[in-house]
Amino acid sequence: MHLRACPGISGESIDWEGVEAGGTDLTFAYPPERRLEDRVLDVLRVVGAACSLESIECKNVKFIPSDSCVQDEFAIADFLRRQGWGAQTAAD
Numbered sequence: 001m002h003l004r005a006c007p008g009i010s011g012e013s014i015d016w017e018g019v020e021a022g023g024t025d026l027t028f029a030y031p032p033e034r035r036l037e038d039r040v041l042d043v044l045r046v047v048g049a050a051c052s053l054e055s056i057e058c059k060n061v062k063f064i065p066s067d068s069c070v071q072d073e074f075a076i077a078d079f080l081r082r083q084g085w086g087a088q089t090a091a092d
Contacts, residue, residue, distance in 0.1 A: 002064045005043055026050055039073035
């Protein structure tokens with residue numbers, strides 16, 4: 001599963017090659033005035049929800065960089081995941 005968060009998703013294209021191979025390409029948006037700490041929690045919540053819906057382990061979610069996407073929340077969320085936050089599987 002690939003995950004991207006953007007201030008607006010109008011210019012984002014879906015990774016059709018990955019989707020056709022059986023993967024999931026998830027892009028979500030939040031208001032541009034959203035605080036960084038809230039964006040980090042948004043990312044962690046979306047990862048948890050996506051893992052539950054897709055029945056996959058959260059460690060299999062990959063954060064995909066994009067020129068138009070904000071990256072700070074991904075770096076912080078990735079650090080928190082390495083520390084054990086959101087490390088549950090869908091079965092947990």
